[in-house]
Amino acid sequence: MNPLHSMNSIPVGQGAEISALSTNKVIRNTYMLLSATLLFAALTAMASMALKLPHPGIIVTLVGYFGLLFLTSKYRDSATGLGFVFALTGFMGYTLGPIVSHYLGLPNGGQTVAMAMGLTAAIFLGLSGYALTTRKNFSYMSGFLMVGMIVGIVASLGAVFFELPALSLAVSAIFVLLMSGMILYETSNIIHGGETNYIMATVGLFVTIFNLFTSLMQLLGFMNSDD
Incomplete structure (x- = not known):
């Protein structure tokens, strides 16, 4: 029996059903792993706060992030990749701890952190739920999001090195919009087989949530300050 003939003779409806099952499996596994990594990052952030660990700095953060991201991508088709996912998200949780501690030490800091967490959850659940239920294809946003990310990263580095608070706030506002778009794009990408x-x-969704939370925290921290 010719295997090619066998493959070609699969009914169209059955092929679509297999594809849908495969996509649903990716969605299910993604959200299960995302939940686990968010919990792990929260635990490492709390440990970092409890131990009063200092922030590692922009250079160590970037090297650690891109290094672990590279290893995660390299081993993404093996069990080793799962280990690097938790290493990456745990490292990001560690870097988040000192940032949260800083905001908690400000006037209305507890309210700021709580509001940022609540808004992050609402935005993520709302936008990802919209993409999942409507199944719209947001792939057309890729070019805009890529350009926006490049501009945002360059501007954020400029704000850090040149100590420009106004630029930093503007970057945070831009990142809130970009991360909202990324949630739609990345969820759509999973649904339609792009990922x-x-x-x-x-990893893509985790980084999006992380950036959304930190950007909201900075904006809300500024609005809730007594200055």
């Missing part, structure tokens, strides 16, 4: 690896899908 079939649940490890990389998890």
Whole structure:
């Protein structure tokens, strides 16, 4: 029996059903792993806060992030990739701890952190739920999001090195919009088969949530300050 003939003779409806099952499996695995990594990052952030660890600095943060991201991508098709996912998200949780501690030490700091967490959850659940239920294809946003990310990263580095608070706030506002778009894009990418690896899908969504939370915290911290 010719295997090619066998493959070609699969009914169209059955092929679509297999594709849908595969996509649903990626979505299920992605959200299960995302939940686990968010919990792990929260635990490492709390440990970092309890131990009063200092922030590692922009250079160490970037080297650690991109190094672990590279290893995660390299081993994404193996069990080793899962280990690097938790190493990456745990490292990001560690860097988050000192940032949260800083805001908690400001006037209305507890309210600021709580509001940032609540808004982050609401935005993520709302936008990802919209993409999942409508199943709209947001792939057309890729070019805009890529350019926006490049501009945002360059501007954020400029704000750090030149100590420009106004620019930093503007970057945070831009990142809130960009991360909202990224949630729609990345969720749509999973639904429509653009991302079939649940490890990389998890990393993309985790980084989006992380950036959304920190950007909201900075904006709300400024608005809730007594200055």
